[in-house]
Amino acid sequence: MAEKVRGKGVISGIAMGKIMLAGQNLDGYLVNYKPEAKETEKQKAQAAITAVAENLRESIEQMKKDDMAEQAAILEAHRMMIQDPMMAQNIETKVEELGNAPRAVLKAAEEQAQMFEQMEDDYFAARAVDLRDVGKRVAKYILGVKEPEIGNEKVVLCGHEIEPSVIAGMPTDKIAGVLLGAGSTTCHAVIIAKSRAIPTIVGLDKENRIDKIADGDRVIIDGERGEVTINPDEEEVAAYEAKFKKQQELAAHYAALRDLPGETTDGVRVDLMANIGTHMDVENALNYGAEGVGLFRSEFVFMGREDIPTEEDQFKAYKQAVEKCAGKLCVIRTMDIGGDKPLPYLNIPHEDNPFLGYRAVRISLQRRDLFLPQLKAILRAGVYGKAAIMIPMIINVAEFKKVKEFVEEAKVELAHEGKAYADNVQVGIMVETPAAAIMTPVFAKYVDFFSIGTNDLCQYTLAVDRGNANISYLYNHFNPAVLRLIKRTVESARENGIWAGMCGEMASDPHAAVLLMAMGMNELSMSAPSIPRVKEQLRSISSVKAKEILTKVMQMEDGDEIKAYLDQVL
Numbered sequence: 001m002a003e004k005v006r007g008k009g010v011i012s013g014i015a016m017g018k019i020m021l022a023g024q025n026l027d028g029y030l031v032n033y034k035p036e037a038k039e040t041e042k043q044k045a046q047a048a049i050t051a052v053a054e055n056l057r058e059s060i061e062q063m064k065k066d067d068m069a070e071q072a073a074i075l076e077a078h079r080m081m082i083q084d085p086m087m088a089q090n091i092e093t094k095v096e097e098l099g100n101a102p103r104a105v106l107k108a109a110e111e112q113a114q115m116f117e118q119m120e121d122d123y124f125a126a127r128a129v130d131l132r133d134v135g136k137r138v139a140k141y142i143l144g145v146k147e148p149e150i151g152n153e154k155v156v157l158c159g160h161e162i163e164p165s166v167i168a169g170m171p172t173d174k175i176a177g178v179l180l181g182a183g184s185t186t187c188h189a190v191i192i193a194k195s196r197a198i199p200t201i202v203g204l205d206k207e208n209r210i211d212k213i214a215d216g217d218r219v220i221i222d223g224e225r226g227e228v229t230i231n232p233d234e235e236e237v238a239a240y241e242a243k244f245k246k247q248q249e250l251a252a253h254y255a256a257l258r259d260l261p262g263e264t265t266d267g268v269r270v271d272l273m274a275n276i277g278t279h280m281d282v283e284n285a286l287n288y289g290a291e292g293v294g295l296f297r298s299e300f301v302f303m304g305r306e307d308i309p310t311e312e313d314q315f316k317a318y319k320q321a322v323e324k325c326a327g328k329l330c331v332i333r334t335m336d337i338g339g340d341k342p343l344p345y346l347n348i349p350h351e352d353n354p355f356l357g358y359r360a361v362r363i364s365l366q367r368r369d370l371f372l373p374q375l376k377a378i379l380r381a382g383v384y385g386k387a388a389i390m391i392p393m394i395i396n397v398a399e400f401k402k403v404k405e406f407v408e409e410a411k412v413e414l415a416h417e418g419k420a421y422a423d424n425v426q427v428g429i430m431v432e433t434p435a436a437a438i439m440t441p442v443f444a445k446y447v448d449f450f451s452i453g454t455n456d457l458c459q460y461t462l463a464v465d466r467g468n469a470n471i472s473y474l475y476n477h478f479n480p481a482v483l484r485l486i487k488r489t490v491e492s493a494r495e496n497g498i499w500a501g502m503c504g505e506m507a508s509d510p511h512a513a514v515l516l517m518a519m520g521m522n523e524l525s526m527s528a529p530s531i532p533r534v535k536e537q538l539r540s541i542s543s544v545k546a547k548e549i550l551t552k553v554m555q556m557e558d559g560d561e562i563k564a565y566l567d568q569v570l
């Protein structure tokens, strides 16, 4: 039996490949490097910065042409880091101190990365990896180190931290999996892997498990269980092949469900939609059978760039998404910046409680220079299909009334400017605060729809930070308090003749989907690969049976009990 190590599986799927250690060690090169006069070293550093920035620019252009906008945005952020005048200044000071260009570059990047890490903020901690990546790229250029060559065999990338650019720069069909010592679901390496559905395990630094894995080792990885089998024996390979075959069969089985509706055995329908971050995700979503987009997280249009995207930039992004939905609904959420998604160029001062702070619609309502162009861009995109506007983090009706005034103003401006726009774009809210959920009977008179954001609704209702692993056992979407707020929201919608959906992660839980359908929810929006499982569950039950289950569940007193009951009956 081969040795096995365990980490935390963050992207499911099984895969086999040869380990390629990513995040090269430059120590040997640094020892052999012969520095010249300080002035020459400074020039070398400067020349390397210019050359690496230019290489990045070329890669970014190519990625944009290849419809890889997310990867392009990350490399664009790297290009900005390299060209940051403060970075250049730091490097010059370090060359003066060390008299060695590559060491100076690495030290300057390391110091800046450590500053980020000390910010006690997951987002900035993750950016520290990007900074080290950038420093390494420049140092490698000075040292003349080539990037690793990729052969014909599929590789499993493995490293304590893998530079996002390494994954972004490799062809998808060459990466079987990703293993990370550190890392989290929000680090850029994982974000890129997720958009490509690459099985990924993080957290292998714990007890130095990662040190057991060597370059060139053959491994089997299980992204669901977080398990790595190092140099498997014949029996293990055979077992893997059988499982892999099943994975392929399941994929084929799900593919066959693609064009079938999310409908119970007695004909109650729920629209199954996709959550997307860029217009490029639409095609993939439709392939999984999405009946439209229930959440376009527009903040991604604002991230990974130096300044606020113009109305025109945004119009292009939304228009493409709406067009690709081909007449199906495309719900565009207005910018949800703040919380765990800061935007450096907005210069939001430090907050002790960013999740309870200046975020989402609170920023939009104070910043007409941001909000009005965004609304205009969405209204214009509406001409190319069926767009809807969705407002995040609403807590009271007054906020929504102000939003509606902005929407009217956007229309007036567009009319003055002679730009075509859709007049019938629906405007709805996310129900992701207890305040909004409790007040849904009132909100329902003003809004066109509700979409429940359970990621935040659970966090705010249960007072459980959605990113805190120590208390994640309390974060349960079946907690009766959460279920009651959801039920109330759906009832308010039905009583007032508007539709109610859900775009939080709960929607991708097949057992939850049964309850939500029984409550009368019209739409569920989720990450596209989850659609087939939810669809299969809905198609296997009658609405009558589901209502019986719901009645029992609503009488139960404890979230864990509800979860166990659903596992048993479904």
Ligand code: PEP
Pocket (backbone or CB within 6 Å): 295, 297, 336, 432, 452, 453, 454, 455, 456, 457, 503, 504, 505
């Ligand atoms: C939610 O809160 O459920 C949601 C969908 O929004 P986000 O995860 O982007 O905060």
Ligand code: MG
Pocket (backbone or CB within 6 Å): 392, 432, 453, 455, 456
């Ligand atoms: Mg939210």
